[in-house]
Amino acid sequence: MRTSASRAAGGRSPYGAEAPFVPPVVRVLAASGPSSIREPARGTGVTHSAASQTVAQVAREALVSFAPGADARQRIVRLTPKAESLLPVLDAEGGRHHGRHHAA
Incomplete structure (x- = not known):
C-alpha cells in the first residue's frame, strides 16, 4: 500500500530509506529538536545501534545533518530543510510531530 507521501514522491518513499523507523525518527527529531542519537532511539523504541543505523540511512537522503557533540x-x-519540508506530508498522514521542531 502506497501512502500519500509516497505518491507525492512519485511512488518512492519521500524519506528515501526503506527502514521502517524512518518516519518516526523524523517525527522524534521534529518534536525534540537537535539531539544525540539517544533521543531518536528512545522516541522510537529501538536500540542506540538501530537508531544510529537508521539515522545514517536518513542522512544519505539528506534529511538530517550532524554537528559535533559535547565530546x-x-x-x-538535526533535521535538514528538506526534512522540514516533509513535515506537512507526515502530518497529513496522521503522524503529528507536536510542533516543537527547531530550525537549523
Missing part, C-alpha cells in the same frame, strides 16, 4: 564520541543530529 568526540557524540554527534548531534
